[in-house]
Amino acid sequence: MALILGIESSCDETAAAVIDGNGRTLAERIVAQRIASQDEAHRPYGGVVPEIAARAHVEVITPMVGAVLADAGLTLADMDAIAATAGPGLIGGVMVGLVTGKALAMAANKPLIGVNHLEGHALSPRLAEPSLQYPYLLLLVSGGHCQILEVRGLGDYRRLATTIDDALGEAFDKSAKILGLGYPGGPAVERLAREGDPKAVPLPRPLVGSGEPHFSFAGLKSAVMRAKQAGTWTDADIAASFQQAALDCVIDRTRIALGACGPVTALVVAGGVAANAALRGALEGLAASAGLPLVAPPPRLCTDNAAMIGWAGAERFAMGYTDALDVAARPRWPLDANAAPVRGAGVKG
Numbered sequence: 001m002a003l004i005l006g007i008e009s010s011c012d013e014t015a016a017a018v019i020d021g022n023g024r025t026l027a028e029r030i031v032a033q034r035i036a037s038q039d040e041a042h043r044p045y046g047g048v049v050p051e052i053a054a055r056a057h058v059e060v061i062t063p064m065v066g067a068v069l070a071d072a073g074l075t076l077a078d079m080d081a082i083a084a085t086a087g088p089g090l091i092g093g094v095m096v097g098l099v100t101g102k103a104l105a106m107a108a109n110k111p112l113i114g115v116n117h118l119e120g121h122a123l124s125p126r127l128a129e130p131s132l133q134y135p136y137l138l139l140l141v142s143g144g145h146c147q148i149l150e151v152r153g154l155g156d157y158r159r160l161a162t163t164i165d166d167a168l169g170e171a172f173d174k175s176a177k178i179l180g181l182g183y184p185g186g187p188a189v190e191r192l193a194r195e196g197d198p199k200a201v202p203l204p205r206p207l208v209g210s211g212e213p214h215f216s217f218a219g220l221k222s223a224v225m226r227a228k229q230a231g232t233w234t235d236a237d238i239a240a241s242f243q244q245a246a247l248d249c250v251i252d253r254t255r256i257a258l259g260a261c262g263p264v265t266a267l268v269v270a271g272g273v274a275a276n277a278a279l280r281g282a283l284e285g286l287a288a289s290a291g292l293p294l295v296a297p298p299p300r301l302c303t304d305n306a307a308m309i310g311w312a313g314a315e316r317f318a319m320g321y322t323d324a325l326d327v328a329a330r331p332r333w334p335l336d337a338n339a340a341p342v343r344g345a346g347v348k349g
């Protein structure tokens with residue numbers, strides 16, 4: 001067994017997990033995991049409030065680590081290493097989890113691994129699907145990030161696309177807010193979209209057909225706002241039409257990336273929006289037309305969790321990559337540091 005304690009606190013989920021890096025199946029790999037969502041605390045504000053998030057992490061993280069070790073029937077002394085998210089994310093929250101990891105590593109005299117949250121998402125399909133081999137093409141779609149990456153190996157990423165403005169999850173969340181669906185918006189939009197007609201509202205598909213590799217969702221969000229104000233359509237029709245327009249953009253961008261990347265073993269989707277069934281269905285079709293399997297982790301491993309952080313830690317530990325106790329918490333931390341900046345304001349990660 002290679003037992004890793006994983007800790008995640010970069011946004012609005014506090015999570016801890018015990019991972020066995022030598023497990024052969026997903027069930028063997030996740031020895032125990034716990035997640036505490038802060039949705040209730042942020043709901044009145046319609047989005048994550050960083051200071052509330054950081055305080056909420058402080059309140060639950062220490063008992064949660066104790067509880068997840070108890071669930072596993074193990075102690076800190078049984079762990080081979082401690083892996084904590086070191087960024088990117090809301091810096092107050094990242095610091096809470098990373099300092100907790102450092103304290104545990106110091107107290108128990110264990111190696112520390114500072115994990116890139118995006119690497120956690122990027123490797124989550126390998127946790128879920130043990131047969132998945134490098135290199136693969138990854139669509140990483142979450143609340144803060146929207147990227148297509150060629151995952152060539154552990155720590156070896158080539159970014160083929162990013163967003164010029166909003167992330168895909170952000171577009172879902174903002175559209176949900178416009179439709180009065182509350183926070184978090186993605187699952188609510190998906191539920192309402194099932195009752196609507198995806199062809200009802202004429203909405204733009206920004207950049208589709210342009211050959212431009214990157215994403216843009218700000219114009220789509222504004223069009224959703226105008227559609228709501230027009231009062232012509234039901235909220236369900238707007239939700240369904242928005243989701244269809246967003247997915248059309250994603251499929252078009254991913255098709256371009258498939259043509260631009262080297263040989264890959266699979267098309268892979270990860271991050272919170274990968275929980276969306278309509279997206280998974282659309283990507284199935286695209287992967288099949290490219291002669292590739294689609295690998296998508298189960299929805300509970302797509303949204304933020306500590307199992308993916310523990311797993312990334314396990315892959316790093318197996319390669320002998322550990323960090324010093326003074327490893328820094330980073331609000332920004334791109335997976336491909338060499339990627340060229342994209343045009344447009346408000347460029348994300």
Ligand code: KG4
Pocket residue numbers: 011141142143144145168169170172173184185186187190271272273274275276277302303304
């Ligand atoms: O990966 P994640 O939990 O946190 C970040 O690292 O951002 O992703 C959260 C994002 C939110 O924007 C949420 O609305 C979106 O993922 N999301 C969804 C669905 N489930 C979560 N978006 C669309 N459909 C869903 N079913």
Ligand code: ZN
Pocket residue numbers: 117121142271272303304
């Ligand atoms: Zn995330």
